[in-house]
Amino acid sequence: MTPHHVLQRRTFVAAALGSAMLGSAWGSRYPDKPIKLVLPVSPGSAIDATARRLGPVLEGPLGQALVVENKPGSAGLIATAQLVRSAADGYTLAIVASTHCITPHLYKASFHPVQDVQPVVALTSGPLILVVHASLPARDVQQFVSYARSLPEKQSVAMGNPGNGTPLHIASALMALKGGFKALHVAYKGIGAYSTDLAGGQVMAGFLPWVAAAPLIKAGQVRALGVSTLKRLSAMPEVPTLAESGLPGFEVDGWLALIAPKGTPTAIVQRLNAEFNNALRAPEFERFVADSGGAVIGGTVTDCESLFQRDFTEYGRLIAQAGIKAD
Structure with missing residues (x-):
């Protein structure tokens, strides 16, 4: 190794050690x-x-x-x-x-x-919960998919969400793609109006966070069919994930x-x-x-x-x- 390369290596090592010492010192006095x-x-x-x-x-x-x-x-x-x-x-x-x-x-x-x-x-x-209005005949994810597929395109199943681009909208879009059916995505200005219309049957299905879904499920206004994450929800372990309900890889x-x-x-x-x-x-x-x-x-x-x-x-x-x- 030439003297020039030796000097370069020593400079690099010194700089690295100096940087590490500086970072360590910075971290030790943080936050002040x-x-x-x-x-x-x-x-x-x-x-x-x-x-x-x-x-x-x-x-x-x-x-x-x-x-x-x-x-x-x-x-x-x-x-x-x-x-x-x-x-x-x-x-x-x-x-x-x-x-x-x-x-x-x-x-x-x-x-x-x-x-x-x-x-x-x-x-x-x-996790988000896939729920359907209580009047819908579907009792599980595959029954809902079959129901949605059976509808004429001009009468596509109405799936609500609290706004375009929200995780709830993304979940519905992924559901339609993986399920192979057309959905009419109805965007609301917030979770309140959306939940009210879902409970009333103005939209027939959609995803809700647990805190919004729980009272509607308890009141019998909607039915929980699946969970959007790869693990079941501890609050209702009997409801399967969408990934284990015939939609492999589903995760939102x-x-x-x-x-x-x-x-x-x-x-x-x-x-x-x-x-x-x-x-x-x-x-x-x-x-x-x-x-x-x-x-x-x-x-x-x-x-x-x-x-x-x-x-x-x-x-x-x-x-x-x-x-x-x-x-």
């Missing part, structure tokens, strides 16, 4: 002030409730408060754009939903949802995840990942999530990065195939 947690929703929403439940659990281990800042609007694009523009120092974070990987396929975004953020940890899973999950600005030091990202993983396993938080019909996810930074890449790619393909457009 409150952390802002930007949310793409208004107070009172599921994301807001999750953030405010996690905050007190994390304040002790982190030694600093998590300060929630609600930034609703533009289907979450405003909040995420603020996060992307923030300093990559670990003091501005955001919680996003799976719509983070859907919305940029439908609306013009100033950022790339995978390349311009640093996924930190997947927080919770949000309304997950929540923590993100940081791209370029946030690895030591800080790993510290946040570790602390949030611990907080997710706090008994009171696990109970809160279970009562909401969800499940805790957790996992590594790499797990979360893979989730973002997979869903962005798969949802983009589905949106194109189903011809889903923005409102």
